Amino acid sequence: MNPEARTALLAHYDAVRRDLPWRGESDPYRILVSEVMLQQTRVDTVVRYYEPWLRRFPDVESLADADVDEVLREWEGLGYYRRARNLHAAVRAVRERPGGEFPETALELRALPGVGEYTAGAVASIAFGEVAPAVDGNVRRVLSRWFDEPEPTVSWLRARATELVHLTRPGDWNQALMELGAVVCTPRNPKCAVCPVSKWCAARAAGSQAERPVRARKPRVRAVDMLLVVLQCDGRVLLVRRPDGGLLGGMWAFPESEMTLGAGAGPTPTEEMEAEIATVVRGLDAAIVGPPLPLETVVHRFTHLHVTYRPYIMKATATVADGSGRAWVSASEAGALAIPVAQRRVLDQLTWEVR
Ligand code: SF4
Structure with a gap:
């Protein structure tokens, strides 16, 4: 040169x-x-x-x-x-x-x-x-x-x-x-x-x-709707720790479930969404004591994934978290945990009332 x-x-x-x-x-x-x-x-x-x-x-x-x-x-x-x-x-x-x-x-x-x-x-x-x-x-x-x-x-x-x-x-x-x-x-x-x-x-x-350089064709970005189940009890919400190694591994987040696109759109949960909420809640050994109410949706883009989070909040009776990846947390405790940005935007919508 x-x-x-x-x-x-x-x-x-x-x-x-x-x-x-x-x-x-x-x-x-x-x-x-x-x-x-x-x-x-x-x-x-x-x-x-x-x-x-x-x-x-x-x-x-x-x-x-x-x-x-x-x-x-x-x-x-x-x-x-x-x-x-x-x-x-x-x-x-x-x-x-x-x-x-x-x-x-x-x-x-x-x-x-x-x-x-x-x-x-x-x-x-x-x-x-x-x-x-x-x-x-x-x-x-x-x-x-x-x-x-x-x-x-x-x-x-x-x-x-x-x-x-x-x-x-x-x-x-x-x-x-x-x-x-x-x-x-x-x-x-x-x-x-x-x-x-x-x-x-x-x-x-x-x-x-x-x-220069010749651009590689971009991989397709997959769009998904993700149900977030926000269980609230006495000023606390239930968070689960995500498995190490996967997307957002090791962080604390709301229980979630991937849905058919558009399944949760609208002010009231669709039948499909209600059924999925019930399935997620059952898996958490929790019992809900109020109807699921929608919070504002949050959109987040990962590299190959475009996620529309559809959070539903509902009152629940607090089960004892099993200590291996579940926790009922207050607002201040949530502030100290590592939580994905999109899910923190859901947390920011909560009123944290104690009943
Ligand atoms: S292509 Fe890049 S390296 Fe070449 S002259 Fe232009 S700015 Fe400089």
Whole structure:
């Protein structure tokens, strides 16, 4: 590669990089936190969560000591909760290492739970100066255009990024490529006129930048209606803990059941909905003592799932929760639990009266 291109990109990064809270950071734990938060989440969202998280969990020790419920609670709103569980497991794994030393190479970092090739390369290069590539979605787009490669494979990207990585400023180099993709070489309407590598960009020369990389067809998003059963008794509601490993694993939520699309639409429950409510309630060993009343529906989009939550509230006699994943909680107790954002919007509708 033309060395001038490298110099031009680094100079551009030095001059106009965004002032983000994790810029200039050399603590590997803090870099790992920022990289994990940034996976699948917008920068402006992460900016709001990053510093509060570090105030609560300033280092490996404090996060490793924390209970998983609290970790999920602090993560609430960032979504993709598996990342929080993996981050928690990763710092516990770091603590178990000889002397509690943070792994310094991309190879060692890959052994931590949830740390993939990209995150390992980013942490190793930024925190420890390892000459390792880090290819995220932004870098993939930049390299595809820079070399006019329509369908870059993982091995092609790894090879290009490895050739390019700067030998003395690998961390800055990786961040410069990511920053270029985030700010200049954007998915739509790349700003080629102000791009520091435009002179060397093959796609720009060919006029093909808008078609690079070729977009994969998006997987279909499935739409579902989800019944939420809100049992209320003496100022408390029943929450169940979701199984580990699945969607929103380990979080607390209302009992739910997937319905036929449109089954619950309308101000009164349909027969189908009433029957399903009865089935869910039976499974909870509870008894309802009032009619199910609809609360406002809440819509939430997951990556491949578009869920319309249809909550129904009803008074119930409180059964003794079995202690293994069910709890009758007050408003303040619910405030301290990790609860999915959409379900917290249902909680916010409650009056919490004690009868
Ligand atoms: S010249 Fe345009 S297409 Fe090429 S890297 Fe720069 S912004 Fe992207």
